[in-house]
Amino acid sequence: MEAHLAALVQGKPADYVEIRVEQTGRTRLSYQGRKLHAITENEDVGGNVRARVGTGWGFVAFNRFDEIEARVEEAIAHASIMARHYPDGPYWAPVSPVVDQVLAMGDDPRQIPLARKKAVLDEYHQIVLGHGPEIRGSTIRYQDSFTRRTYVNSEGTRIVQEFVDVGLAVAAHAARGGMSQSTAFTCGGSSGFDVIAGWERDVAETAARACGLLDAAPAPGGEHTVVLDPMLAGVFVHEAFGHLSEADEQAESPDLRAVMRLGRRFGPDNLHIYDSGHVPGARGYMKYDDEGVLAEKAYLIRDGLLVGRLHSRESAARMGEKPTGNARAQDYRFRPICRMRCTALEPGEAALDDMLRGVRLGVYASGANGGETRGEMFTFTPGYARVIRDGELAEPVRDLTLTGNVFNTLAAIDMIGSDFAVKDSYGGCGKGDQWPLPTSEASPHIRIQNVVVGGGK
Amino acid sequence: MVDRVLTAAAAAGASAEVFHYRGRTNPVAFSDNRLKSVETGSREVFALRVVRDGKVGFATATGSAGETDLVERALATAACSERSGLELADPAEPVVVSPVCDRVAGMEPEELVSVGQTCINLIRERHNDAQVRADVVAGLHEYEVANTKGCYHSYRATSFEVKLLAAVVQEGNFLEFEASDQRVDREIDLERLTARINLELDRGRTNAAFTPGRYPVVLTPGTLHEVATRYVACLEGRAVSTGFSPWADRVGDSVLSPAVTLHDDPEQEGRPGAVPVDDEGVVCRRRTLIDRGVLSGLLLDLTSARTLELEPTGNGFRPAPLYTMPPGPRPLNLVMDAGSGDAVDLIAQSGTCVLVAMLIGAWAGNPYSGEVNGNIGLGYLVRDGEIVGRLKDAMLSLNAFSALGEQLQWVSGDRQWSVGDAFGQDWNALLPWVCVSDAAVSARS
Numbered sequence: 001m002e003a004h005l006a007a008l009v010q011g012k013p014a015d016y017v018e019i020r021v022e023q024t025g026r027t028r029l030s031y032q033g034r035k036l037h038a039i040t041e042n043e044d045v046g047g048n049v050r051a052r053v054g055t056g057w058g059f060v061a062f063n064r065f066d067e068i069e070a071r072v073e074e075a076i077a078h079a080s081i082m083a084r085h086y087p088d089g090p091y092w093a094p095v096s097p098v099v100d101q102v103l104a105m106g107d108d109p110r111q112i113p114l115a116r117k118k119a120v121l122d123e124y125h126q127i128v129l130g131h132g133p134e135i136r137g138s139t140i141r142y143q144d145s146f147t148r149r150t151y152v153n154s155e156g157t158r159i160v161q162e163f164v165d166v167g168l169a170v171a172a173h174a175a176r177g178g179m180s181q182s183t184a185f186t187c188g189g190s191s192g193f194d195v196i197a198g199w200e201r202d203v204a205e206t207a208a209r210a211c212g213l214l215d216a217a218p219a220p221g222g223e224h225t226v227v228l229d230p231m232l233a234g235v236f237v238h239e240a241f242g243h244l245s246e247a248d249e250q251a252e253s254p255d256l257r258a259v260m261r262l263g264r265r266f267g268p269d270n271l272h273i274y275d276s277g278h279v280p281g282a283r284g285y286m287k288y289d290d291e292g293v294l295a296e297k298a299y300l301i302r303d304g305l306l307v308g309r310l311h312s313r314e315s316a317a318r319m320g321e322k323p324t325g326n327a328r329a330q331d332y333r334f335r336p337i338c339r340m341r342c343t344a345l346e347p348g349e350a351a352l353d354d355m356l357r358g359v360r361l362g363v364y365a366s367g368a369n370g371g372e373t374r375g376e377m378f379t380f381t382p383g384y385a386r387v388i389r390d391g392e393l394a395e396p397v398r399d400l401t402l403t404g405n406v407f408n409t410l411a412a413i414d415m416i417g418s419d420f421a422v423k424d425s426y427g428g429c430g431k432g433d434q435w436p437l438p439t440s441e442a443s444p445h446i447r448i449q450n451v452v453v454g455g456g457k
Numbered sequence: 458m459v460d461r462v463l464t465a466a467a468a469a470g471a472s473a474e475v476f477h478y479r480g481r482t483n484p485v486a487f488s489d490n491r492l493k494s495v496e497t498g499s500r501e502v503f504a505l506r507v508v509r510d511g512k513v514g515f516a517t518a519t520g521s522a523g524e525t526d527l528v529e530r531a532l533a534t535a536a537c538s539e540r541s542g543l544e545l546a547d548p549a550e551p552v553v554v555s556p557v558c559d560r561v562a563g564m565e566p567e568e569l570v571s572v573g574q575t576c577i578n579l580i581r582e583r584h585n586d587a588q589v590r591a592d593v594v595a596g597l598h599e600y601e602v603a604n605t606k607g608c609y610h611s612y613r614a615t616s617f618e619v620k621l622l623a624a625v626v627q628e629g630n631f632l633e634f635e636a637s638d639q640r641v642d643r644e645i646d647l648e649r650l651t652a653r654i655n656l657e658l659d660r661g662r663t664n665a666a667f668t669p670g671r672y673p674v675v676l677t678p679g680t681l682h683e684v685a686t687r688y689v690a691c692l693e694g695r696a697v698s699t700g701f702s703p704w705a706d707r708v709g710d711s712v713l714s715p716a717v718t719l720h721d722d723p724e725q726e727g728r729p730g731a732v733p734v735d736d737e738g739v740v741c742r743r744r745t746l747i748d749r750g751v752l753s754g755l756l757l758d759l760t761s762a763r764t765l766e767l768e769p770t771g772n773g774f775r776p777a778p779l780y781t782m783p784p785g786p787r788p789l790n791l792v793m794d795a796g797s798g799d800a801v802d803l804i805a806q807s808g809t810c811v812l813v814a815m816l817i818g819a820w821a822g823n824p825y826s827g828e829v830n831g832n833i834g835l836g837y838l839v840r841d842g843e844i845v846g847r848l849k850d851a852m853l854s855l856n857a858f859s860a861l862g863e864q865l866q867w868v869s870g871d872r873q874w875s876v877g878d879a880f881g882q883d884w885n886a887l888l889p890w891v892c893v894s895d896a897a898v899s900a901r902s
Binding site for chain 2 (some may be wrong): 026028032033034035036037038039040041042043044045046056057058059060061062063064065066074078079081082085086088114115118136137173175178179180181182219221222223248249252253255256258259333335369370371372373374375376377378379380381398399400401403404405407450452453454455
């Protein structure tokens with residue numbers, strides 16, 4: 001197929017043409033309450049054409065392949081329209097053409113019988129339901145997919161990549177009287193189905209926590225010292241800094257660029273943050289991004305100072321920097337934009353006990369239940385939280401959301417743990433309409449001063 | 458293909474339902490005040506649901522896939538499933554006609570570019586330091602729903618959406634506000650839409666010092682939409698049938714203030730919720746969900762209706778635009794009855810309060826507890842009825858059931874449409890401004 005597509009991008013009345021074709025087979029199982037809700041099998045095949053004429057870009061996405069040549073012409077026509085309205089550029093960083101085939105590193109989940117997948121999930125479901133009378137039900141979401149992406153462009157790049165993606169979330173719902181609480185366990189990866197097996201103890205713990213939350217006090221509103229577990233710390237870095245580092249907005253905004261100047265201090269000397277696609281087994285793993293650029297490690301913060309950003313070929317050219325392999329499209333329906341891959345905060349030397357010690361009243365927060373970044377503000381919601389009182393973990397608190405400002409919250413990190421783990425979860429990152437994109441996060445425990453906690457008390 | 462799939466499924470001893478979507482959208486995107494991309498997207502999906510030996514299976518395929526494979530995959534998932542009593546929809550006559558606007562269907566890219574450029578100019582004329590992102594999308598959509606009980610519906614719909622985000626970036630002060638509108642025709646009032654943004658960029662530039670604590674809070678239609686997602690979660694058939702919803706046994710009870718009446722209404726002139734049937738072939742109609750505070754209606758799909766032994770309500774939809782998930786309940790258009798008085802006057806008479814124009818992250822967390830915790834992305838301190846300035850680094854915490862329950866102080870007579878955009882919340886809402894007597898506003902000291 002690549003040869004046929006490669007021929008289609010050559011000799012066109014355009015300065016650049018690329019075609020992407022994608023085939024994905026996906027299986028989903030979901031449980032709600034006390035029952036299996038649905039098993040779904042999706043086959044999704046589609047493609048797109050992106051073209052540049054002068055300074056203008058056009059994009060066409062489709063599910064039918066009978067008229068690809070017409071789609072190429074349409075993309076070129078769109079690009080010409082844009083060129084008429086756009087005086088600037090073109091912005092397109094040079095990269096060497098690549099010819100490569102990357103087979104899936106993980107085990108193909110389509111080879112696992114459906115009955116086996118269901119058996120593992122049935123057991124998790126029963127573990128939660130069997131915990132006790134206060135368990136009202138359990139929501140389980142599981143998905144696996146195998147994707148084959150073929151990418152060719154008029155510069156001579158021809159890449160085929162295969163991806164395996166697996167994700168699981170098991171939520172326990174507890175209720176007593178009018179009070180209801182839930183918390184969830186989540187995991188995922190790109191190594192195959194087995195990444196979601198063997199978590200019986202964590203699932204049981206999740207059920208116990210949900211029941212415990214029925215007695216929890218509301219979150220203490222106000223500013224507090226907060227210790228985050230590796231999963232929540234990873235989400236924090238993703239929301240508090242990762243999105244800010246996606247260079248497509250900075251590339252077009254002189255005001256934002258002035259604020260994000262290289263060398264600016266964002267955190268303490270022992271703070272190092274990077275983003276990489278070369279993390280085998282992680283959901284955010286990839287060898288190349290969706291523009292054929294190697295998805296190598298890119299440092300964002302070193303020694304507390306801003307040293308890099310996450311680029312596409314266009315943002316890199318606009319800013320006079322090099323592409324970093326962060327151009328990703330959710331699927332064939334979209335053009336690539338700057339996205340994260342596996343975003344990591346490097347470990348330090350502190351032990352968890354040291355972090356708790358010296359906290360008279362604070363919060364220990366773990367797990368992740370969503371987050372959002374807008375402008376300079378971000379929020380992140382833990383799956384579970386406990387009060388820290390006089391250096392010890394104390395009672396759980398409920399309905400907590402944490403917030404901060406991207407420009408000063410990193411500076412408030414005063415301790416970085418020595419434990420480090422790559423954490424994956426079900427779902428993914430959203431940016432515009434492109435959701436859920438598989439990304440991974442990695443971090444040790446961290447402690448942050450003066451985090452604003454939203455809560456009723 | 459639809460007929461062939463149904464025939465093949467029936468031949469295998471299953472009853473079956475096919476949902477077929479084919480659509481084309483033409484988005485143009487602007488960022489940093491300039492045209493960024495001109496696009497076309499076309500999508501075709503076949504979504505099959507089968508029932509064999511009482512077990513339900515689902516499979517989907519795009520575009521040019523074959524029917525044999527689709528049927529086999531669906532039957533394989535059914536074989537692994539558990540028994541459910543699902544009955545597919547009976548044939549029925551629709552009451553709502555889907556409005557199709559040929560003017561929208563025929564919109565060329567240049568015309569969409571002109572709409573986006575007009576919006577950017579209307580904002581920049583007033584705020585020449587604003588960076589505006591605009592997405593203008595015209596779409597034409599075709600739907601078919603058919604099943605082995607003889608149910609067959611097909612209809613077309615058009616969509617036109619303008620989504621605007623304006624930001625003013627200054628060191629230490631990011632000001633940003635978003636406004637969008639969605640219709641089936643071309644009648645989006647660009648002056649009114651951009652005026653909403655210009656108002657917030659006017660008044661958001663001055664920060665106010667304030668003390669964290671408990672305040673009366675005024676929610677705009679946009680922020681009330683976020684709170685209303687909690688009510689929708691509690692009305693939703695699956696949450697009711699599993700018992701997660703705190704409203705599960707409360708039909709006929711008072712659950713919110715008598716000043717609150719909520720409808721699910723497909724027939725709102727020019728609005729996208731006007732469809733004749735849901736994705737399961739059940740006829741859609743206007744229904745009252747909360748009647749003067751009393752719970753009177755739920756949002757049901759075939760599965761939850763069956764479990765609850767109630768009639769399905771025509772709310773079973775597959776999440777757009779992928780259509781690869783099984784149907785689940787969602788509203789068509791959520792409409793709250795107007796109160797009285799203009800919001801501007803009511804705020805001026807409200808003494809000291811916090812006016813919340815935008816929330817960040819409020820969607821996260823457990824919706825059935827009613828807790829809404831979000832960063833106040835844009836909000837103002839009001840003192841003696843006048844806006845003093847913008848609140849920075851502040852969080853709002855309230856409980857949705859109390860807020861429009863015993864804490865509800867007033868409901869404005871004027872209302873505004875807000876577009877749903879929180880991860881699969883594909884429903885629009887017509888909501889007023891409301892004042893909640895008491896909510897926690899925490900902040901950096």
